[in-house]
Amino acid sequence: GDSVTQMEGPVTLSEEAFLTINCTYTATGYPSLFWYVQYPGEGLQLLLKATKADDKGSNKGFEATYRKETTSFHLEKGSVQVSDSAVYFCALSRANRDDKIIFGKGTRLHILP
Amino acid sequence: EADIYQTPRYLVIGTGKKITLECSQTMGHDKMYWYQQDPGMELHLIHYSYGVNSTEKGDLSSESTVSRIRTEHFPLTLESARPSHTSQYLCASRARDNSPLHFGNGTRLTVT
Numbered sequence: 001g002d003s004v005t006q007m008e009g010p011v012t013l014s015e016e017a018f019l020t021i022n023c024t025y026t027a028t029g030y031p032s033l034f035w036y037v038q039y040p041g042e043g044l045q046l047l048l049k050a051t052k053a054d055d056k057g058s059n060k061g062f063e064a065t066y067r068k069e070t071t072s073f074h075l076e077k078g079s080v081q082v083s084d085s086a087v088y089f090c091a092l093s094r095a096n097r098d099d100k101i102i103f104g105k106g107t108r109l110h111i112l113p
Numbered sequence: 114e115a116d117i118y119q120t121p122r123y124l125v126i127g128t129g130k131k132i133t134l135e136c137s138q139t140m141g142h143d144k145m146y147w148y149q150q151d152p153g154m155e156l157h158l159i160h161y162s163y164g165v166n167s168t169e170k171g172d173l174s175s176e177s178t179v180s181r182i183r184t185e186h187f188p189l190t191l192e193s194a195r196p197s198h199t200s201q202y203l204c205a206s207r208a209r210d211n212s213p214l215h216f217g218n219g220t221r222l223t224v225t
Contacts, residue, residue, distance in 0.1 A: 105153070
């Protein structure tokens with residue numbers, strides 16, 4: 001079945017460091033791909049999305065490119081801030097009757113000042 | 114600002130009590146979902162709905178039940194709470210296939 005695998009955390013970085021959180025997926029057809037972020041005490045928020053191969057999603061300095069050849073959707077940011085400390089979830093969605101969203105297990109990110 | 118609302122935010126209740134977790138959205142979305150989030154952060158789908166009078170069980174077996182009498186309202190009920198039900202419960206909705214999910218801020222349930 002369809003699945004999402006993302007790197008395990010926690011990931012700890014210093015402020016202004018470069019961030020990569022790896023995400024790979026297994027799916028039939030052409031799913032849409034998402035990154036969600038969860039700040040402490042809150043629900044998940046959409047961070048960015050991509051709906052077809054080679055699309056690049058971007059928001060708040062974060063980017064991810066839909067790579068069908070490597071079935072990947074890695075999240076990157078050039079210079080992280082303390083306020084980026086949160087849990088990040090990679091997810092895929094399929095447009096069919098079985099309308100489920102498949103989430104990765106989440107990656108906790110700590111940014112040190 | 115959240116367009117999907119969950120109440121209560123926190124609930125501490127004794128074993129055997131009946132509880133209902135409320136979820137409402139103002140966006141007119143047909144599709145709604147309940148997730149259980151364990152302390153390790155992983156999300157587990159426990160119920161979903163395609164629209165009024167539609168409810169389906171999710172991937173994780175749950176003793177809870179849901180109803181969908183109105184588009185905007187998707188409450189979750191536990192008839193008899195147990196300590197194993199202690200968790201965070203997240204409600205979400207979306208407009209159509211492949212559109213992003215909108216999440217509420219969750220209800221953190223503790224059963225003593």
